[in-house]
Amino acid sequence: MILKLKLKAIQDDEISLPVHYNRPLQGLFYNLMSKAFPEYHDLGTKVENKKLKLFTFSRIYPENSFKVLEKRLLFKGAFEVYFASPMSKIIDSVNSSIETEEVFRLEKKYFTIEKETINIDEITENMYVKTLSPITAYSTIILPNKSKYTHYYSAYSQDFKKLVEDNIKRKAQAMGENFDDCELNIQPYGITEKNEKLLFYKGIIIKGWTGYFKITGSRELIKLALNSGLGAKNAQGFGMIIPVIIDKKSSLEINFSKENINV
Secondary structure (H helix, E strand, C coil): CEEEEEEEECCCCEEEEECCCHHHHHHHHHHHHHCCCCCHHHHCEEECCEEECCCEECCCEECCCEEEECCEEEEECEEEEEEECCCHHHHHHHHHHHHHCCCEEECCEEEEEEEEEEEECCCCCEEEEEECCCECCEEEEECCCCCEEEEECCCCCHHHHHHHHHHHHHHHHHCCCCCCCCCEEEEEECCCHHHEEEEEECCEEEEEECCEEEEEECHHHHHHHHHHCCCCCHHHCCCCEEEEEEECCCCEEEECCCCCEEC
């Protein structure tokens, strides 16, 4: 399920966030789920001796224009952010917090939160999607000196596509589903090197890709991708996608249209 959240500052309308705000935003979501689901931060969802965190969130969308000053985003008014999870317990926890609490803290500022649920009416075996946060796929390489090197793959590489598919099947396994015989293929649509983004999380550079992708394959895997994100590091704010309709003749996008999404 996908939630659209609107955060509005309480005391004054000026909002200041770090340019690389993934970590404090992730902390907000853990706080939202902590009242009803406090153990998820540490335990996650286990599969193959790994702990997956089955949720994702978008970049922020300020209502008004912003400026950057001393590595901070400054803007007035409110901002929107999208959150998704395939686990009803996580969504219920977030909903419960928003409905029962009045004030929420993000860094040193306090906000009110309004929420809407986005229902995707139709999922097909052939869809175009737009990233709401960058998709990342990587491998960790052990160098001859025993140090580790993280290699991030291009959105056009076969390794990128394979890792994205393997990752979504691992999430399905964590949810108790087996889609080993199913496929999910991802293909960049109009993406150039300008779509590669560099973000910092806990002082580490993470590379990811934004823009439009065509995804084909199992409806079940595509549904899971919409609710959990594509690629790695979803719980750190990577890989969130939303369906779009693309007019190939004019290259215009019909985003969040009533034809396939109800808000």
